Amino acid sequence: TGPLTIAEFANKINKPVTEIVKYFFKKGMMLNQNFILNEDQIGELALEYGYDFKKENSVTKENLLETFEVEDTPESLVERAPIVTIMGHVDHGKTTLLDALRHTNVTKGEAGGITQAIGAYQAIAPRSKKKITFIDTPGHEAFTEMRSRGANATDIIILVVAADDGVMPQTEEAIDHAKNAGVPIIVFINKMDKPDANPDRVKSELMERGIVTEEWGGDIPFIEGSARENIGLDDLLDTILLVAEVEDLKANPNKFASGVVIEAHLDKARGPVASILVQQGTLRLRDILVAGGTHGTIRDIRDDKNKAITQAGPSTPVQIVGLNEVPQPGDKFLVLNDEKIARDIAEAQAQKIARDAMQGSKIVTLDSIKSQI
Ligand code: GTP
Ligand code: MG
Numbered sequence: 001t002g003p004l005t006i007a008e009f010a011n012k013i014n015k016p017v018t019e020i021v022k023y024f025f026k027k028g029m030m031l032n033q034n035f036i037l038n039e040d041q042i043g044e045l046a047l048e049y050g051y052d053f054k055k056e057n058s059v060t061k062e063n064l065l066e067t068f069e070v071e072d073t074p075e076s077l078v079e080r081a082p083i084v085t086i087m088g089h090v091d092h093g094k095t096t097l098l099d100a101l102r103h104t105n106v107t108k109g110e111a112g113g114i115t116q117a118i119g120a121y122q123a124i125a126p127r128s129k130k131k132i133t134f135i136d137t138p139g140h141e142a143f144t145e146m147r148s149r150g151a152n153a154t155d156i157i158i159l160v161v162a163a164d165d166g167v168m169p170q171t172e173e174a175i176d177h178a179k180n181a182g183v184p185i186i187v188f189i190n191k192m193d194k195p196d197a198n199p200d201r202v203k204s205e206l207m208e209r210g211i212v213t214e215e216w217g218g219d220i221p222f223i224e225g226s227a228r229e230n231i232g233l234d235d236l237l238d239t240i241l242l243v244a245e246v247e248d249l250k251a252n253p254n255k256f257a258s259g260v261v262i263e264a265h266l267d268k269a270r271g272p273v274a275s276i277l278v279q280q281g282t283l284r285l286r287d288i289l290v291a292g293g294t295h296g297t298i299r300d301i302r303d304d305k306n307k308a309i310t311q312a313g314p315s316t317p318v319q320i321v322g323l324n325e326v327p328q329p330g331d332k333f334l335v336l337n338d339e340k341i342a343r344d345i346a347e348a349q350a351q352k353i354a355r356d357a358m359q360g361s362k363i364v365t366l367d368s369i370k371s372q373i
Contacts (some may be wrong), residue, residue, distance in 0.1 A: 007034065031176050084133065085154040092160045122315075135153065159175065161187060163190065187221070194227045223235050225371070274293070274320050288338065288339055291331050301319070
């Protein structure tokens with residue numbers, strides 16, 4: 001059993017797939033039949049079609065943490081770096097683009113010193129000198145999984161489309177992800193250096209899917225360039241910052257840190273190592289935190305260049321050491337600075353995770369909806 005797609009849902013309630021697609025279309029979302037519904041959407045559809053779907057009350061994990069989260073006053077909020085995810089079809093140049101953007105930021109001396117293990121890094125836009133945080137190409141599944149767990153870490157999606165290939169299945173998936181998450185899109189038409197590059201074809205194919213370039217009267221910024229030849233990268237960075245400005249991204253740096261785990265693994269020498277993104281507050285060495293079903297005191301903080309640092313503010317990706325176990329990508333973390341509370345919450349959450357795994361109910365599955373419809 002896997003997550004529930006539109007096609008599966010339609011089949012379940014004996015309606016044509018087109019009817020469900022139309023339902024979302026009327027709400028401004030263009031989804032195909034393979035789109036994976038989240039719990040809210042299933043609940044909404046069930047209501048629409050008169051089925052009694054009880055939303056699973058399975059967010060104890062977040063609820064527990066939220067009771068510790070602090071409300072921010074408007075005065076406490078300061079500008080933060082945008083968090084950007086690059087998506088697109090296989091081989092359209094996502095990794096090349098990430099590498100190229102990363103290197104715009106690397107001075108000659110530190111060229112060799114950049115670690116890629118962290119899964120996220122910061123670049124500095126050359127013109128404005130402002131920071132931008134990139135999350136390294138998570139697979140689309142990882143993105144959906146993070147979102148289904150409420151860990152919506154992305155402010156802006158860059159959609160990479162190869163100029164010689166055009167819109168492909170994973171391009172469409174990325175569009176769905178962006179629309180569902182309500183995240184603004186910037187299109188980067190890549191591989192413009194190729195002789196058979198056809199940017200107009202890309203523009204019209206995207207227009208058919210509701211992504212209309214500003215050039216043609218739409219509201220989506222398009223940049224044409226080449227990740228391999230370093231063309232259009234400064235424009236892309238500037239455009240990211242323009243979009244970020246409109247989004248008015250802010251966070252309160254003056255509280256205990258909270259955020260999300262991007263990836264984690266067990267290091268033989270150092271123990272559990274987690275790459276995390278600080279979204280709120282400031283993380284400090286010796287902080288006591290809970291991350292999903294794990295907890296611990298931070299013994300080491302590294303930045304995206306693997307440099308030891310002592311604190312990290314909002315939108316900063318860092319690697320930490322000190323958790324008792326390996327957390328999961330998408331786990332939320334929160335600094336509590338109380339050993340006992342951190343341990344209690346982590347244990348409660350670990351039990352919940354184990355229970356969910358046993359019941360297979362972590363995400364809404366075909367079986368779980370079968371039993372409720
Ligand atoms: P996956 O991770 O497999 O989904 O692919 P990707 O989207 O990360 O693509 P990747 O960056 O690995 O690039 C795929 C191929 O396209 C590589 O051979 C790159 O060298 C090439 N490529 C990427 N960008 C450009 C470009 O701007 N121009 C040209 N000519 N080739 C490019
Ligand atoms: Mg890649």
